Amino acid sequence: MTKESQILVTGGAGYIGSHTVLELIQQGYSPVVVDDLSNSSKESLIRVEELTGAKIPFYEIDIADSKGLASIFSSHSIDGIIHFAAFKAVGESVEKPLAYYRNNIGGLFSLLDCMDTYGVTQFVFSSSCTVYGDADDVPIPESASVSAVNPYGQTKLMSEIILRDVAQSRPNWSVSNLRYFNPVGAHPSGRIGEDPSGIPNNLMPYITQVAVGTRPFLRVFGDTYPTHDGTGVRDYIHVVDLAKGHIAALSYQKTVQGVHTFNLGTGRGSSVLDVVKAFERATGKTIPYEIVDARAGDIAEAFADTSKASEVLGWSAEFGLEEMCRDAWNWQSKNPHGYEDSSGTV
Numbered sequence: 001m002t003k004e005s006q007i008l009v010t011g012g013a014g015y016i017g018s019h020t021v022l023e024l025i026q027q028g029y030s031p032v033v034v035d036d037l038s039n040s041s042k043e044s045l046i047r048v049e050e051l052t053g054a055k056i057p058f059y060e061i062d063i064a065d066s067k068g069l070a071s072i073f074s075s076h077s078i079d080g081i082i083h084f085a086a087f088k089a090v091g092e093s094v095e096k097p098l099a100y101y102r103n104n105i106g107g108l109f110s111l112l113d114c115m116d117t118y119g120v121t122q123f124v125f126s127s128s129c130t131v132y133g134d135a136d137d138v139p140i141p142e143s144a145s146v147s148a149v150n151p152y153g154q155t156k157l158m159s160e161i162i163l164r165d166v167a168q169s170r171p172n173w174s175v176s177n178l179r180y181f182n183p184v185g186a187h188p189s190g191r192i193g194e195d196p197s198g199i200p201n202n203l204m205p206y207i208t209q210v211a212v213g214t215r216p217f218l219r220v221f222g223d224t225y226p227t228h229d230g231t232g233v234r235d236y237i238h239v240v241d242l243a244k245g246h247i248a249a250l251s252y253q254k255t256v257q258g259v260h261t262f263n264l265g266t267g268r269g270s271s272v273l274d275v276v277k278a279f280e281r282a283t284g285k286t287i288p289y290e291i292v293d294a295r296a297g298d299i300a301e302a303f304a305d306t307s308k309a310s311e312v313l314g315w316s317a318e319f320g321l322e323e324m325c326r327d328a329w330n331w332q333s334k335n336p337h338g339y340e341d342s343s344g345t346v
């Protein structure tokens with residue numbers, strides 16, 4: 001794979017996708033984006049074009065549309081795929097498991113068929129630490145046992161298994177499973193960031209919406225976990241660091257074949273109240289909160305053992321928690337309604 005390589009980014013208009021597209025361009029790659037815009041805005045790509053001066057080929061189709069997908073592979077010389085496009089809400093996946101299996105697994109099948117047809121051998125998969133379920137020990141190494149506890153997590157785990165089996169039968173393929181911990185923050189320009197639809201499920205976008213006045217207070221889900229202050233502990237990682245992890249994986253894949261699995265986190269655990277305090281320090285805003293019952297299905301503590309990514313990929317996260325909060329707030333305060341207010345929104 002040369003630096004001018006065309007990389008197909010599925011879900012490239014989404015939160016992590018758009019940051020990765022930006023990073024790809026900055027590191028000399030040529031991304032081609034496919035996104036059905038079901039949970040994202042084309043405005044994110046318009047802004048990446050503004051930030052980079054690059055023109056990004058964009059296709060608004062569902063990747064499960066095999067014919068539409070094939071036409072992209074016919075029009076471009078695709079050298080590798082970074083696959084983000086998937087439904088991602090845990091709660092919704094419990095309500096609509098079939099939709100999650102159909103979309104997340106069906107989309108993967110279309111992509112793998114195109115890899116065979118068009119001779120593509122490089123694949124980077126957007127996996128999740130959710131595959132560890134409630135891990136026995138922290139920090140969690142890639143070798144920890146896996147067990148998904150909801151349909152969303154199952155789709156990530158099944159996708160990893162499908163990729164493993166298919167790659168075993170195609171010895172020239174190289175696949176990276178990137179298990180993300182908790183991506184937060186935004187590009188420091190404040191031009192692209194996370195734009196959840198409706199009430200945010202995740203902690204950081206909820207906090208930024210409290211700070212901007214959209215929500216009155218944060219509900220802290222439980223304070224009796226066996227953690228240093230009783231609130232849940234997670235490994236928050238700046239989305240720009242996460243995006244760089246994808247480029248590191250692509251670069252590594254040039255040198256190896258087979259399936260490789262990496263945790264992408266910081267290796268540091270922060271509680272809900274640690275995040276609230278860091279946000280207040282970084283932004284000068286006060287975040288009112290109330291302790292409420294624990295959320296069903298939540299685990300006490302998860303943070304990554306990042307030594308493999310550091311040793312093998314030569315990648316490690318650089319931003320700290322306050323910088324994540326600063327950049328999350330910079331994005332939210334400049335875009336109080338996300339991409340919605342932008343004239344370029346489609």
Ligand code: UDP
Pocket residue numbers: 182201202203204206218219220221222231232233234272295298
């Ligand atoms: N959390 C919270 N209030 C919220 C959203 C999340 O207290 O409004 C807590 C949640 O219980 C967990 C942590 O924040 O301990 C991170 O939650 P998030 O949903 O962002 O990530 P996940 O639970 O999927 O790791």
